[in-house]
Amino acid sequence: MSPSKQRFHAVPGSLREAPAGSRRIRSAAATAPAEITIVLHRRSNASLRDGQTALARMDRAAFAASRGADRRDVARLEEFAHTHGLSITSIDLPARSVGLAGTVGQMNQAFQVDLGEYKYQDTTYRGREGEIYVPAGLAPVVQAVLGLDDRRQARPHFRMAQANGVMPDTLEISYPPQQVARRYGFPTDADGSGQTVALIELGGGYHIHDLKRYFTNQKLRTPRITAISVDGARNSPGGKDDGKVALDIEMVGAIAQGATMAVYFAPNTTRGFYNAIAAALHDQLRRPTVISISWGNPENSWTVQAMDSYDALFADAAALGVTVFCAAGDNGATAGLPSGLHVDFPASSPHVVACGGTKLTASDETVWNELAVGHGATGGGVSRHFALPAYQQNAQVPLNPLNKPGRGVPDVAGDADPLTGYEVRVDGQDAVAAGTSAVAPLWAALTAIANQKLGKPIGAPHSTLYDLANSNGAFRDIVTGGIDGYDARQGWDACTGLGTPDGMKIIQAFATA
Template sequence: MNIPAPRRHWHAPKHARYLGPHDDDAPLDVTLVLRRRGEAPPAAAWPLHPPMRRADFGARCGADPADLDRARDFARTHGLQETGCQPHRRALHLRGPAAALQRAFGVRLGHYQPEDGGAPFVGCAEAPALPEGVIAVLGLDRRPVARPQFRKPLAQPSRSYTPLQLGQLYGFPAGDGGGQGVAIIEFGGGYQESDLATYFQSLGLAKTPTVTAVSVAGGQNQPGGDADAEVMLDIEVAGALAPAAKFAVYFAPNTDQGFYEAISQAAHDDTHKPSVMSISWGGPEDSWTGASRDAMQSALQDAVALGVTVAVAAGDSGSSDGEDDGQPHVDFPASSPYALACGGTRLVANGSAINSETVWNETRANEGATGGGVSTAFPLPDWQQDAGVPRAPDGSAGRGVPDVAGDADPRTGYQVRVDGEDQVIGGTSAVAPLWAALLARLNQQLGAPLGDAHAAIYQIGGKAFRDVTVGDNGDYQAGTGWDACTGWGSPDGQTLLDALTALGGSSGSA
């Protein structure tokens, strides 16, 4: 018998106006995310725990065949058509008319209009009832879940840097990312190959990095909109600093279904085989439904088990993360304990030397500030126990954000090319691909993927970072050691490589 699972935290779409019921009976596609068979996979973590092989993952951590049978019986009972299944990713894809989906999952679908004037979307105001073995159904609610974390300066800045200059300033170790795959996750926009070729040639790169667009859940490489700035920034920053890596850009719709599918498909991609993932999109932690967060967590956990380090932008709206309730918030998926959360600094350099580096906070000038704070959704991880993370706003011991940092102030931003135009762009959006390129070089030099890098980074601590001790992001103040503005600080790349190498040697595994 199919016993519905308890309904999880859910809320009606925020900042959106209800327009009326969804009466269109055109088929909708949904994704059922199933629980794992057996125990959760251990995170790959340099130097002690090597990654699982993708070929072995399904048999150990995929969907239980009995759960899959129950989900298929549920679908047939409610007149839903199976359109695809990837048991190793625990994903079952179904299609059906809106009326059948509403009966199957006990929801009422409606049309909603975002307050910001965005396109209307289908959403639901209550949590779906889930069949046994299913942790989430994605695609019933199509509210936009993420925003790109880039900032353009309001006026032409007096200081800006190429990615190569920042790699030099941050002491990136030798290497070009050869042998590494880098996944870049996008939810809109696109790139033009001619722009990439022009940009990389302007930097003096001998070869344009290899970039492949991957369509996810109907998403496409579609240049011509505002999100192009995000896509081009991500590719150009990471590509300039790891030009021999193979880049795959996963384009998906900006929904919980699209976000889950993009991460899951990238993590399990046995063609492009990424060892690093860069995500520069996110939304306030409490804007996600519980089931959506659970599904995303399962995909991120897959990624780190498979040896993929996931670098995620921490947000560009300070400690409030853009919320208007007067309380501090952190951004998800940066707040996930499986994400390497990347905060932002303001960097002032003279030639090849850094003069000063402070917390990025240009709130008074309406030019953003680094995200950072303490999660109310995820408890304090073991590797963060001694970092001095303050209590979460609800008084609990939560995961501290960010872990690391890099230049993000649009007034000291990155020189990039977007849609045929040279521009300067900042934001923690730039820090995630900066760290993705550094991670690719580290993997190349170590000869093995870092996977979940948290335990190693927190063990190394401040020894391999430029500690940023001046500034705040609103509710949190920078200080010595880890803080909720810039984490451990910006990288000293070669020192970080040396420290990781020493860890490997001390474990007897390198």
């Protein structure tokens, strides 16, 4: 360590290597602007883990007072910012985050990094290699420094059945979302009224006239939808991610007609993604009880500090009674990488419900695997980073690729094959779409209905869901098919988790849990 770093400590888990295929082309301009988010540790050492919490469920105000950032830690960070000429752009005590702005040169000096411009395929981004350093006095306070690297962090997990507006010859059937909900036994005597479902979007957008046309064609009313801007991003239709946004909104809106949707648009960076989740979780105005996330990337594309800081947010959700669903990915057990078995994050967080995919025909349901014909496959496998959670102790999760116990992905499943996909409307065109991006909002809609019927949020549902695996028929166990490295089997498996739902039986189980 150089003498200038003797007074500094590396932020644990901040080590970053340049992604394969990218190269540094020059140093980043020292005068260029840069904005980052510092994530602080909780003020209490009480742990929240394994998809549940020993704490009594608390409201957002009580949470901020007991589990948010300590104001004294924020004051220390403010002093650090002043010393290095950085401006404070935001302070969010519940989310334990502080925004800082300055120049690249100031960030280099403050965090002992060497930011550069990197080239990856046809994109250029600001990046770094090595570790991030903070003064010794701040080391116990800082959990993560997000945003020094501004590369595109996540991929949308959705698949359009057609290419260039042409349906494939292999398309078997398509469904309105509410038809699949009926197939899965969702209640018809509740519609999610009084609930807010948060949708996290890192690109794309929607046209309200498309949504009105879609719901009118489905003989449904148009639900209430609010777009929220995070870090300057906004509802911006006209790009390749519009199908992902439309699929999320139309899935929830068709199944949970009475629920309000809050769509949080953020930049597709590690910082933007974190801030969007935090904005939804700690939104005092809309107070979502469910969060649906259909973006992610293989674990090895994330720093450890990023995964741990996101996981801490998801643990906070458990304390607040908020249920988080994440798509498990659409590229099979390799997560689209050229070699090895990998799972997708944030689906691999033990505090979210990871959603895998099936192929749903008129008479059968099997593991979704259409890789051979270019139409994707469900993600699944065992985490290399997160340990086996308590709720999976009896699920016979295999060892991870490092031959160690790990968190198994997914937990649950639903129809995700674009060849048996969902009717949607995107940018003025009717289409068919799917992917595990459809399964997360499917389960989010069921949860909104459950929260309404139960009169309270179900919160972190993992223990109850796993207790149901061998009980009241709440899951249809998928035992046919597989993905590279894993086959479907009786009980939990790394293709479709516990299986697909019988919605009414799942809600009945939560009523008596």
